[in-house]
Amino acid sequence: MTDLSEFKKGMSVGMRCAGCSVMETAIYLGRERSTVSAVMTAYKKCGNVTSGKHNSGRKRKLTDRNKRVLTRIVARKRKQSLSQITSEVNSHLRNPILARTVQRELHASNLYLRVGIRKPLVTARHALQQHQWCRSHRQWTPQQWQQVIWLDESTFTLFQTTGRVYV
Numbered sequence: 001m002t003d004l005s006e007f008k009k010g011m012s013v014g015m016r017c018a019g020c021s022v023m024e025t026a027i028y029l030g031r032e033r034s035t036v037s038a039v040m041t042a043y044k045k046c047g048n049v050t051s052g053k054h055n056s057g058r059k060r061k062l063t064d065r066n067k068r069v070l071t072r073i074v075a076r077k078r079k080q081s082l083s084q085i086t087s088e089v090n091s092h093l094r095n096p097i098l099a100r101t102v103q104r105e106l107h108a109s110n111l112y113l114r115v116g117i118r119k120p121l122v123t124a125r126h127a128l129q130q131h132q133w134c135r136s137h138r139q140w141t142p143q144q145w146q147q148v149i150w151l152d153e154s155t156f157t158l159f160q161t162t163g164r165v166y167v
Helices: 006-017 022-029 033-046 064-076 082-092 099-108 124-136 142-146
Strands: none
Touching (some): 082 099
């Protein structure tokens, strides 16, 4: 019955009320007899052929306001784990929610887990060595700098890549 359009449901009721049999109506509409009977039963019971099930299903656990609170918590404390975020959100709610619900809502808000890229840290010793090197080479002329071959074994990328090639 759900695959019938409202117009065809109305036609079904109209044909039945005009005196056509269930079988004639089913053949004309190209549907099963049970579908025509179900439409007619719903019409007699409710008085219309439109479905009242447009708001069926389980109600959402988080309101729009709760979703905003969740995104605010994540934006404020970016390095929290999912369980920590869930416990903080549950402290704001009457009915506690599961971590999976929090994860689903974060994904709906386009917030995903990202692992930070490890970067070599500049220690105090490294900074001192760089400073000393700069002071010792401060007096060099442009001609002396042109004689230097710069070799750097570190590679730098502006954007992280997975190495995959998409065709």
